[in-house]
Amino acid sequence: MTISGNPEITLYNNPLPKGCELCRLGSKLVVFISGECGDSCYYCPVSSERFNKDKMFANEMEVKDLMDYIYESYRMNALGAGITGGDPILALDKVTELIGMFKEEFGESFHIHLYTSGRYVTNDVLKELVGVGLDEIRFHPLKEEYKEAIRKALKYDLDVGIEIPSIPGEGERTVELVKWAKKEGVKFVNLNELELNERNFFQLNSRGMKVAHGITGAKGSYENARKVVEEFREDKEITVHYCSSVYKDVVETRTRFLRTIRFSSKAYEGFTGEGTVVRAILKGKVDDLTYGEKIGNDLYSFYPEVIDELVSKYDVSEVKIVEEHPDSRRLKVSERLIYSKSQQAGYSS
Structure with a gap:
């Protein structure tokens, strides 16, 4: 089977998850619901302005009220939203209220996905999220015990995936994670190009990582992801998807801007x-x-x-x-x- 995509931009072995498809169209509102997080990853790309701060952003704009997300969705004629942080589960009340607002305003077809480490995900949390209409959940299992949250999520009516950075030198570990995900019934694994920015630069640089792709992409991150995608080239049971920093900056953001111009200029x-x-x-x-x-x-x-x-x-x-x-x-x-x-x-x- 031929791997789809462009080696410099994105690679995938099977059709992309719905959340990614809508991002490619520039039609997903980016919901940063809170910067608070119980973990502290050395490679975390969240800016100093947002990290561990109880702030909300709709795309790039800081907002103070949940209705601002509705207004911004109209500005870009959004077809869905991706809820991120921090760990959104730490702002569960706001998350569930907002999902309910999205579904009431735009209908059930308005696709919503959410990112979490899984640290705080329990059956009660999942029931609340599913009850208000969450469509897709993406886990970043930093620790082995966080995988239990993935197993729990697989019992619910949700598209369940894993999304992690492609860390140079961790190809074998990533392959094993994909194999585990496939065995458990996870739908997809997204590998994001590791990015260097003003907040994580010294942590990454001290580990020998330097920018070598686009403006922020770490040397070796793409090569690591490519090998993992190729490992599952013939696999029909799980989607393995590499998303580059260049794609996020040049394609995804630009497409979202063009969409906003089309509907709001x-x-x-x-x-x-x-x-x-x-x-x-x-x-x-x-x-x-x-x-x-x-x-x-x-x-x-x-x-x-x-x-x-x-x-x-x-x-x-x-x-x-x-x-x-x-x-x-x-x-x-x-x-x-x-x-x-x-x-x-x-x-x-």
């Missing part, structure tokens, strides 16, 4: 293939606003293609082209002055 906003919004910010006197939007005192936002007309028609003091992320934060990527009356700068749209 304003008529006067352009966009790039990278999933950023482009608009012109004009400062001046505009008497008859027929297109665009007033955003402040003598400040207007317009589609870049009409700048020629505006500069010739109105008393314009300056025009800037601004590139931003399309989500609620509107994080500015770049800003470029293309016209200044005081400097008589030339410009091109």
Whole structure:
């Protein structure tokens, strides 16, 4: 059987789990429900801003209320949500309430998956999660005893998987975990490329790990995952899936941004293939606003293609082209002055 995917991006031996399929479409809302966690993995990629802090984020935006997740879902026309942390089980009340809100607002087809180590997963926890409509649960069994939670989950009406980092030098251990998962009836095992970031860098670097793939991918992580996927090339009973840091950054996030632009951008906003919004910010006197939007005192936002007309028609003091992320934060990527009356700068749209 041929392994599907791109060696630099993602590899898999069988059809992907539903949660991954929707991520590929950019249609999953990322729910960071809390940074609190009872474990402290040396390779944990959660940022210092979030780690062990009781904070909530919808995609990249910090939120204060569960309804903010509903609003952000509408902004991107989400088809589902992935609940992560920390360990979401430590925020079980919020998790179950939110899942119920998602299902009530968007219907049973709104697919929800959740990540957990399994440390706090009991039968009572699973009953609550299944009762409110959780569709898929992914375990990161840090310790041997956490596997018992996986066995418990397999008794419920859930898609059960394992998701772990692909750690260089741990190929044999990973293969044994996949064999165990297959024997138990686990549906899939996801291997994420190990990433170095500002919080885990010294821990990983002290173990000889360096960036060698994309911006954050650890040397040897891809090679380890590829060997594991190839080990199960012919296996029809369990999906083994490698997901790279490049895929998460370049494909998944960009696709989600493009989806958000499609459903939420304003008529006067352009966009790039990278999933950023482009608009012109004009400062001046505009008497008859027929297109665009007033955003402040003598400040207007317009589609870049009409700048020629505006500069010739109105008393314009300056025009800037601004590139931003399309989500609620509107994080500015770049800003470029293309016209200044005081400097008589030339410009091109």
